[in-house]
Amino acid sequence: MKPTDMAKEGTEMTEETEHMIEKNGAKETENVVSAGDPKEMRAVILSGFGGLNKLRVTKKAMPEPQEGEVKIRVKACGLNFLDLMVRQGNIDSPPKTPLVPGFECSGIVEAMGENTKGFEIGDRVMTFVNYNAWAEVVCTPLDYVYNMPDDMTFPEAAAFSMNFVAAYMMLFEVANLREGMSVLVHSAGGGVGQAVAQLCSTIPGVTVFGTASSFKHEAIKDSVTHLFDRNVDYVQEVKKISPEGVDIVLDCLSGENTGKGLGLLRPLGTYILYGSSNMVTGETKSFFSLAKSWWQVEKVNPIKLYEENKVIAGFSLLNLLFKQGRCGQVKTVVEKLFSLYNQKKIKPVVDSLWALEEALWWESDRLTLHYSAWLSWFQKLIHPQRSAKSCQGGWHL
Numbered sequence: 528m529k530p531t532d533m534a535k536e537g538t539e540m541t542e543e544t545e546h547m548i549e550k551n552g553a554k555e556t557e558n559v560v561s562a563g564d565p566k567e568m569r570a571v572i573l574s575g576f577g578g579l580n581k582l583r584v585t586k587k588a589m590p591e592p593q594e595g596e597v598k599i600r601v602k603a604c605g606l607n608f609l610d611l612m613v614r615q616g617n618i619d620s621p622p623k624t625p626l627v628p629g630f631e632c633s634g635i636v637e638a639m640g641e642n643t644k645g646f647e648i649g650d651r652v653m654t655f656v657n658y659n660a661w662a663e664v665v666c667t668p669l670d671y672v673y674n675m676p677d678d679m680t681f682p683e684a685a686a687f688s689m690n691f692v693a694a695y696m697m698l699f700e701v702a703n704l705r706e707g708m709s710v711l712v713h714s715a716g717g718g719v720g721q722a723v724a725q726l727c728s729t730i731p732g733v734t735v736f737g738t739a740s741s742f743k744h745e746a747i748k749d750s751v752t753h754l755f756d757r758n759v760d761y762v763q764e765v766k767k768i769s770p771e772g773v774d775i776v777l778d779c780l781s782g783e784n785t786g787k788g789l790g791l792l793r794p795l796g797t798y799i800l801y802g803s804s805n806m807v808t809g810e811t812k813s814f815f816s817l818a819k820s821w822w823q824v825e826k827v828n829p830i831k832l833y834e835e836n837k838v839i840a841g842f843s844l845l846n847l848l849f850k851q852g853r854c855g856q857v858k859t860v861v862e863k864l865f866s867l868y869n870q871k872k873i874k875p876v877v878d879s880l881w882a883l884e885e886a887l888w889w890e891s892d893r894l895t896l897h898y899s900a901w902l903s904w905f906q907k908l909i910h911p912q913r914s915a916k917s918c919q920g921g922w923h924l
């Protein structure tokens with residue numbers, strides 16, 4: 528199945544979900560939204576770091592845009608692996624709780640602060656936010672807001688930003704992917720992994736090696752040239768196919784593979800570390816896995832790098848955006864990605880839409896996904912206006 532076919536299947540599933548919700552709950556949705564107090568909105572709150580019981584939906588004061596900010600009525604927001612790590616407090620310098628999780632969403636511009644040229648009320652936009660995305664309304668500086676392509680749906684937009692921008696910047700801005708190169712990506716069945724595979728397919732002759740849990744192989748086999756189970760010795764498997772190794776290694780497993788990754792690089796190849804999924808081994812933060820992961824981080828000898836002509840790099844999109852002031856650079860990348868989307872060369876894969884109240888179950892789905900064969904793993908989205916059905920269904924959070 529091609530990435531675009533997988534995306535189509537995901538979209539069909541989403542449409543089906545939407546249709547079911549529309550059919551059963553459209554009236555109630557309208558009532559709930561219109562009956563709301565305009566000074567309040569609903570949001571998912573993380574009351575403290577820990578398990579799923581730390582998440583609940585609650586009312587918060589309606590945010591209003593400050594100078595240079597736009598106010599967005601959220602239609603869909605993404606849940607990334609990072610959100611799960613935030614919930615557990617499994618990140619460096621976590622912010623104080625209570626907080627509203629979420630780093631990306633899409634929606635409609637509802638109001639603007641002063642000095643917000645380039646946007647109008649009613650614009651369909653997607654945005655990065657530094658937390659606060661899992662809410663009915665967000666206010667955010669316009670530097671992080673992008674007008675969506677006409678054909679892009681809100682769920683697609685919310686599944687697009689983090690996965691595709693991170694994948695694009697690592698491949699093209701850090702590693703300089705070119706025709707005929709080869710790429711190894713871990714967690715190839717995840718949101719970033721699938722964005723990497725799709726972007727590689729836009730360049731002629733690129734070979735993609737990927738690792739993923741076996742149960743995902745059937746669904747992603749056409750997007751990845753050579754797929755290995757995450758538990759096999761992938762170094763040996765890659766070398767059997769390509770004795771020279773690969774040009775780019777993308778590693779989101781917190782450095783436990785650094786030595787292997789560097790060992791697999793061809794001369795002038797690039798190894799990029801961009802995540803630490805391996806630190807998540809259960810519902811809550813595990814100090815054992817933290818210690819294990821710290822212990823397993825391998826030391827890199829810079830002299831060897833220079834002798835072997837190898838590049839080692841790190842990448843963090845959120846730091847680039849919110850700590851290092853590179854929103855202009857990211858905006859340029861978003862424009863290039865929208866152009867690829869408009870040419871139908873890439874398409875975000877949406878697995879399903881969940882109501883705001885269901886975020887808790889949704890997170891638990893993603894948490895167990897590593898261990899369960901039947902669960903889906905593509906990008907999932909929260910749909911703040913689709914809460915009525917789940918309220919009716921009787922979720923008590």
Ligand SMILES: NC(=O)c1ccc[n+]([C@@H]2O[C@H](COP(=O)([O-])OP(=O)(O)OC[C@H]3O[C@@H](n4cnc5c(N)ncnc54)[C@H](OP(=O)(O)O)[C@@H]3O)[C@@H](O)[C@H]2O)c1
Pocket residue numbers: 606607608609689690693713714715716717718719720738739740743757779780801802803804805806807808842843844845893896897904905906
């Ligand atoms: N630096 C950045 O700018 C940036 C941006 C976006 C994401 N990320 C990072 O990229 C990674 C993937 O993110 P995503 O949103 O694409 O995630 P995702 O769609 O949820 O996929 C994550 C995958 O990681 C694997 N995994 C989960 N727990 C694991 C564990 N304990 N040990 C080893 N593998 C495990 C699983 O794949 P398999 O079981 O199939 O191996 C899982 O499907 C995360 O670490 C995330 O923080 C970084």
